[in-house]
Amino acid sequence: MDKVLIIGAGGVGRVVAHKCAQHPEVFAEVTLASRTLARCQEIAASCPRPIATARVDADRVGELTALIRDVKPDLVIHVALPYQDLTIMEACLRTGVHYLDTANYEHPDLAKFEYGPQWAYHERFADAGLTALLGSGFDPGVTNVFVAHARKHHFDTIQTVDILDCNAGDHGYPFATNFNPEINIREVSANGRYWQDGAWVETAPLEIRKTFDFPQVGPRDMYLLYHEEMESLVKHFPEIRRMRFWMTFSESYLTHLRVLENVGMTRIDPVPFEGHQIVPLQFLKALLPDPSSLGARTKGKTCIGCFVRGLADGEPRRYYVYNICDHQACYREVGSQAVSYTTGVPAAIGAKMILTRQWTGPGVFNMEQFDPDPFMADLGPWGLPWTEMVPALEDV
Numbered sequence: 001m002d003k004v005l006i007i008g009a010g011g012v013g014r015v016v017a018h019k020c021a022q023h024p025e026v027f028a029e030v031t032l033a034s035r036t037l038a039r040c041q042e043i044a045a046s047c048p049r050p051i052a053t054a055r056v057d058a059d060r061v062g063e064l065t066a067l068i069r070d071v072k073p074d075l076v077i078h079v080a081l082p083y084q085d086l087t088i089m090e091a092c093l094r095t096g097v098h099y100l101d102t103a104n105y106e107h108p109d110l111a112k113f114e115y116g117p118q119w120a121y122h123e124r125f126a127d128a129g130l131t132a133l134l135g136s137g138f139d140p141g142v143t144n145v146f147v148a149h150a151r152k153h154h155f156d157t158i159q160t161v162d163i164l165d166c167n168a169g170d171h172g173y174p175f176a177t178n179f180n181p182e183i184n185i186r187e188v189s190a191n192g193r194y195w196q197d198g199a200w201v202e203t204a205p206l207e208i209r210k211t212f213d214f215p216q217v218g219p220r221d222m223y224l225l226y227h228e229e230m231e232s233l234v235k236h237f238p239e240i241r242r243m244r245f246w247m248t249f250s251e252s253y254l255t256h257l258r259v260l261e262n263v264g265m266t267r268i269d270p271v272p273f274e275g276h277q278i279v280p281l282q283f284l285k286a287l288l289p290d291p292s293s294l295g296a297r298t299k300g301k302t303c304i305g306c307f308v309r310g311l312a313d314g315e316p317r318r319y320y321v322y323n324i325c326d327h328q329a330c331y332r333e334v335g336s337q338a339v340s341y342t343t344g345v346p347a348a349i350g351a352k353m354i355l356t357r358q359w360t361g362p363g364v365f366n367m368e369q370f371d372p373d374p375f376m377a378d379l380g381p382w383g384l385p386w387t388e389m390v391p392a393l394e395d396v
């Protein structure tokens, strides 16, 4: 039984706090810290058992180390923003504590995300005998484990992987994002990219579209995006010839995004305005609904999974594994919508894997580097049941 420190009291932080509070057999003591103490206190008051709260600016290594020394956690679960990955990893190293996050490092001034800066910490974590688990959300996270599970139990060789992320939830607003708007819009407005025969192929943003008939949701248009789990998956499974990531968007979302881009509201460089410098995307974030407020209004389901093709016993095989999550059911359980829920539950399970030593090994790791079995066994009981099938479709 261990102590955890959760950093980031947003939509995902709420779910992680609830899940840790629901499982005292793993997380004996839980502290939730964020920049705004009141948000931590509001979440703590909604949890099924008492958890502690604290204030921290996670951009400051000094504040982080002081807090960690005070709380003395065994593991830090970082669910603030990707900008804080490196400061929190640094603080964990200085204080001798394991680390977990759900999104790879991004510099605030550069809409580019890659694992390089975090993988560079491998030796330091290994030397310190500590584990850093990267990307323990749904995608990245569960999708990485789905691929590892497919490889272990269903294939001798994987040839292609398509990650299919559908959010068919409706929050009733013409435009809102289901997780941090700044991170979400930076991701969607970046160039697309997919892996083909050993190299990345770049596309214009949202250039490639397909329709897929999602279980329990029905046919939806989905668009090819670059997504971070592809970088680690093609590294750790070099046999994969083609890997793509697809996400659904409603027509209303895309129309608003196009207009916002055309008028410059998604820019991330500072613009002078009446004697101040403002970053248009940060200003837009201030205008949009707070993702953590969408829970009560969002109805419908998410369906996220992996469509895999390859060889088993010398024969071609197709395999599809996915989770369906209902926004309203999530809200009833923890007060958050399904996008936060599908991220927060795997973060809590990843934390359990480290604390119970089911996933061990000092260094910096992605999810697919560990045995998928214990994680897959916990997914259903902890709230994210999965289904596997041989799809009728020849391809995505």
Ligand code: NDP
Binding pocket: 007, 008, 009, 010, 011, 012, 013, 033, 034, 035, 036, 037, 039, 056, 057, 058, 059, 079, 080, 081, 082, 084, 102, 103, 135, 136, 137, 138, 139, 140, 141, 178, 179, 180, 181, 183, 291, 292, 339, 340, 342, 343
């Ligand atoms: P939110 O914006 O709702 O929450 C982020 C929280 O981080 C805010 O509440 C904010 O706290 C806190 N924060 C920001 N900067 C600091 C700082 N310097 N110090 C301390 N706290 C800070 O985001 P989400 O909850 O939607 O997302 C959380 C993370 O999960 C993001 O990194 C996101 O990319 C990731 N994610 C991963 C997914 C996956 O499947 N792998 C899917 C969805 C999200 P405060 O309010 O106190 O200022």
